[in-house]
Amino acid sequence: MIQIAKGTSRDIRVANRFELLRYIIAGATVSRQRAAQETGLSVATVSNLVGELLESRLLKEVGFEDSRGGRPRGLVSVDPSGGILIGVDVAETYVRVELFDAHLSGLAAVEELLRPEENRPDQVVGHVVSGVRAGLARVGVPQDRVLGVGVSVPGQVDRDGGVSVFAPNWDWHDVPLRGLLAEQLSLPLYLDNPLRAAVVAELWFGAGRGRDNVAVLNLGTGTGAGLAFAGSLYRGATNSAGEWGHTTLVMDGRPCRCGSRGCVETYVGAPGIMQHLRDLDPSSPMLRAGDQTATIDALACGFEAGDPVAVKVIAETARYLAVAIANVINLVNPEVVVLSSWVATRLGEPLLAEVRPILGQYALSRPLAATEIAVSSLGGDPVVLGAATFALEGFLAAIGRP
Amino acid sequence: MIQIAKGTSRDIRVANRFELLRYIIAGATVSRQRAAQETGLSVATVSNLVGELLESRLLKEVGFEDSRGGRPRGLVSVDPSGGILIGVDVAETYVRVELFDAHLSGLAAVEELLRPEENRPDQVVGHVVSGVRAGLARVGVPQDRVLGVGVSVPGQVDRDGGVSVFAPNWDWHDVPLRGLLAEQLSLPLYLDNPLRAAVVAELWFGAGRGRDNVAVLNLGTGTGAGLAFAGSLYRGATNSAGEWGHTTLVMDGRPCRCGSRGCVETYVGAPGIMQHLRDLDPSSPMLRAGDQTATIDALACGFEAGDPVAVKVIAETARYLAVAIANVINLVNPEVVVLSSWVATRLGEPLLAEVRPILGQYALSRPLAATEIAVSSLGGDPVVLGAATFALEGFLAAIGRP
Numbered sequence: 049m050i051q052i053a054k055g056t057s058r059d060i061r062v063a064n065r066f067e068l069l070r071y072i073i074a075g076a077t078v079s080r081q082r083a084a085q086e087t088g089l090s091v092a093t094v095s096n097l098v099g100e101l102l103e104s105r106l107l108k109e110v111g112f113e114d115s116r117g118g119r120p121r122g123l124v125s126v127d128p129s130g131g132i133l134i135g136v137d138v139a140e141t142y143v144r145v146e147l148f149d150a151h152l153s154g155l156a157a158v159e160e161l162l163r164p165e166e167n168r169p170d171q172v173v174g175h176v177v178s179g180v181r182a183g184l185a186r187v188g189v190p191q192d193r194v195l196g197v198g199v200s201v202p203g204q205v206d207r208d209g210g211v212s213v214f215a216p217n218w219d220w221h222d223v224p225l226r227g228l229l230a231e232q233l234s235l236p237l238y239l240d241n242p243l244r245a246a247v248v249a250e251l252w253f254g255a256g257r258g259r260d261n262v263a264v265l266n267l268g269t270g271t272g273a274g275l276a277f278a279g280s281l282y283r284g285a286t287n288s289a290g291e292w293g294h295t296t297l298v299m300d301g302r303p304c305r306c307g308s309r310g311c312v313e314t315y316v317g318a319p320g321i322m323q324h325l326r327d328l329d330p331s332s333p334m335l336r337a338g339d340q341t342a343t344i345d346a347l348a349c350g351f352e353a354g355d356p357v358a359v360k361v362i363a364e365t366a367r368y369l370a371v372a373i374a375n376v377i378n379l380v381n382p383e384v385v386v387l388s389s390w391v392a393t394r395l396g397e398p399l400l401a402e403v404r405p406i407l408g409q410y411a412l413s414r415p416l417a418a419t420e421i422a423v424s425s426l427g428g429d430p431v432v433l434g435a436a437t438f439a440l441e442g443f444l445a446a447i448g449r450p
Numbered sequence: 451m452i453q454i455a456k457g458t459s460r461d462i463r464v465a466n467r468f469e470l471l472r473y474i475i476a477g478a479t480v481s482r483q484r485a486a487q488e489t490g491l492s493v494a495t496v497s498n499l500v501g502e503l504l505e506s507r508l509l510k511e512v513g514f515e516d517s518r519g520g521r522p523r524g525l526v527s528v529d530p531s532g533g534i535l536i537g538v539d540v541a542e543t544y545v546r547v548e549l550f551d552a553h554l555s556g557l558a559a560v561e562e563l564l565r566p567e568e569n570r571p572d573q574v575v576g577h578v579v580s581g582v583r584a585g586l587a588r589v590g591v592p593q594d595r596v597l598g599v600g601v602s603v604p605g606q607v608d609r610d611g612g613v614s615v616f617a618p619n620w621d622w623h624d625v626p627l628r629g630l631l632a633e634q635l636s637l638p639l640y641l642d643n644p645l646r647a648a649v650v651a652e653l654w655f656g657a658g659r660g661r662d663n664v665a666v667l668n669l670g671t672g673t674g675a676g677l678a679f680a681g682s683l684y685r686g687a688t689n690s691a692g693e694w695g696h697t698t699l700v701m702d703g704r705p706c707r708c709g710s711r712g713c714v715e716t717y718v719g720a721p722g723i724m725q726h727l728r729d730l731d732p733s734s735p736m737l738r739a740g741d742q743t744a745t746i747d748a749l750a751c752g753f754e755a756g757d758p759v760a761v762k763v764i765a766e767t768a769r770y771l772a773v774a775i776a777n778v779i780n781l782v783n784p785e786v787v788v789l790s791s792w793v794a795t796r797l798g799e800p801l802l803a804e805v806r807p808i809l810g811q812y813a814l815s816r817p818l819a820a821t822e823i824a825v826s827s828l829g830g831d832p833v834v835l836g837a838a839t840f841a842l843e844g845f846l847a848a849i850g851r852p
Contacts, residue, residue: 284783381686
């Protein structure tokens with residue numbers, strides 16, 4: 049989060065640059081006057097910022113609009129050829145690399161699978177590097193057209209270097225990932241985790257656009273929240289904010305991989321949902337031992353078909369999810385709560401249908417009434433998109449810096 | 451929170467004014483150069499802001515410092531006679547009014563008790579007005595020297611008018627408190643609740659000074675959190691953020707006055723602590739039926755004297771408090787967690803002594819290591835001080851406004 053308490057005019061200029069480009073990137077072509085009206089910035093500020101963005105080639109002039117007899121108004125739009133942005137999603141079982149144009153339209157995607165034993169930092173770095181090189185070769189652009197590479201890794205990320213990863217089979221503590229990547233990729237690098245990538249994707253392209261206070265709840269194997277306040281990503285004191293998955297939902301409850309018990313994750317993450325299924329029917333054919341994705345898919349189909357066990361599993365998961373969402377609403381009072389990640393893609397709508405009617409039992413009425421709750425409408429992999437957006441934000445923040 | 455995403459240079463100017471005055475108010479006399487060093491603002495910005503604050507009479511020139519042969523540097527300090535700030539703490543059983551000079555030193559305090567049946571808005575407003583008038587008479591200053599009146603009321607506060615109060619015996623819903631007060635007090639009014647007053651007091655005068663991310667946990671009859679991010683009070687979408695007391699700690703647990711069950715408040719608020727005592731020893735002499743303050747006092751004395759039941763009550767309360775604090779650390783990743791309000795004053799240190807060794811079972815190690823946890827060191831009533839500080843902030847925000 050930009051430090052406004054000790055703010056400088058530079059901080060606010062960067063924030064305004066984000067705001068303006070978020071607006072322009074959402075539309076097609078726009079005049080400076082219209083952009084000023086829509087963003088609340090002054091026309092002078094918009095003209096100034098548009099000038100910078102034209103110079104850095106992220107925007108281009110695209111003609112004039114009819115201004116009803118007045119002076120014709122110049123129109124601008126994002127210049128897709130302004131540069132390449134690369135997003136990388138490092139997960140436990142794969143490394144996904146996607147190349148985007150400056151409009152954040154996907155150009156090419158490369159996925160490399162990680163075998164369970166491929167969990168050493170040098171092995172993972174190897175896959176990131178080969179994925180990026182393969183993507184660049186496929187698109188046929190030289191490396192100097194790349195504005196930056198955003199890399200998401202699960203766990204606790206120190207943006208300046210060290211990374212500790214949470215995945216059960218990885219025992220990474222303070223791995224100097226930035227340095228390892230920089231040895232092989234001489235491109236601007238932006239490191240962070242999937243929680244923060246997902247919320248940045250929503251701020252730029254999803255339900256978070258134009259909102260000040262946003263909570264993106266990632267439901268996957270792990271669970272966690274990406275938070276944005278005042279329209280900007282909130283990081284907390286050590287870039288650790290948002291560990292919603294490791295807040296306690298049931299004191300002395302299910303054991304969690306973090307070492308604690310009763311964490312939200314153990315009831316609403318994929319393994320937690322599998323446990324609900326196992327508790328209800330240990331011999332259910334929907335239960336695919338060791339395969340979370342297949343089990344969640346089977347549950348989604350079962351629910352669709354009205355299978356009573358699937359319906360019960362969804363209801364049981366929703367009971368916990370409602371409390372965990374209410375806790376975020378009561379503490380953080382967001383404008384919008386977005387459910388993201390692969391479990392939300394498959395089960396988000398049925399879960400929300402169960403969650404909505406019981407949320408009022410736990411959330412206070414005033415903040416609840418102000419909260420929109422939705423499943424993410426971003427297609428594709430929001431983490432890859434968010435990681436690429438980190439690279440765009442980094443490029444924007446560096447404009448005009450010596 | 452100031453909206454930096456759609457920020458203006460005016461927003462940042464106000465934030466810098468807060469930052470500078472917070473620094474000056476903490477010290478005695480200071481040069482512009484020193485203030486610039488300590489706040490990170492440029493000397494030009496500080497000179498500019500100091501000029502404004504001299505003109506509005508919050509600062510005064512107080513001579514020169516030796517600058518080792520260079521040009522003598524002018525010193526400034528807060529001018530206590532710059533104006534009167536009034537803080538009002540409306541609680542269920544009393545209305546406390548305190549008058550402060552511009553340095554936020556107390557000049558006079560008036561407390562009016564509310565009888566249980568005095569819970570109509572007009573009755574409460576009557577006590578606020580008579581308290582303010584009595585205070586002004588005692589200090590002997592005319593009303594036009596008052597910069598503003600900050601009023602804290604428990605519950606959900608819409609700053610522009612309506613107030614809904616949470617106290618068990620009060621059934622206030624959308625009471626137009628601002629209008630009712632304005633009819634009788636023609637002074638700038640700033641309405642908010644005790645959670646937000648307490649965190650603003652810590653930001654200006656306590657453990658929150660100079661910190662970006664702060665959580666003040668109020669332990670009283672009710673419990674809740676005041677949150678600050680980027681050095682500024684965080685309000686959320688509807689000024690409802692911080693309802694930590696109504697996040698769920700035990701699913702299907704103790705019934706809460708908010709209508710839900712298992713809320714944090716029912717385990718660590720004064721009535722919750724009394725319940726722990728009742729559960730452990732229903733005939734304990736420390737249990738003073740219907741008198742929370744006397745019971746908490748008796749527990750504090752009992753603990754001091756090594757009474758085993760008191761020791762067990764503290765341990766039991768701490769077990770819940772540790773989980774509830776860990777949830778804030780994991781979700782919000784603050785730099786500092788401050789325990790405030792009257793239960794914390796009496797039991798905060800023994801509770802923290804029990805909480806610290808078990809916190810690591812629930813909080814993730816990286817955010818936990820970065821969090822300082824302390825009982826508030828502010829004497830007096832931090833809510834009254836914070837309410838008066840709202841008036842100071844309001845005055846500062848209005849400087850230069852037409």
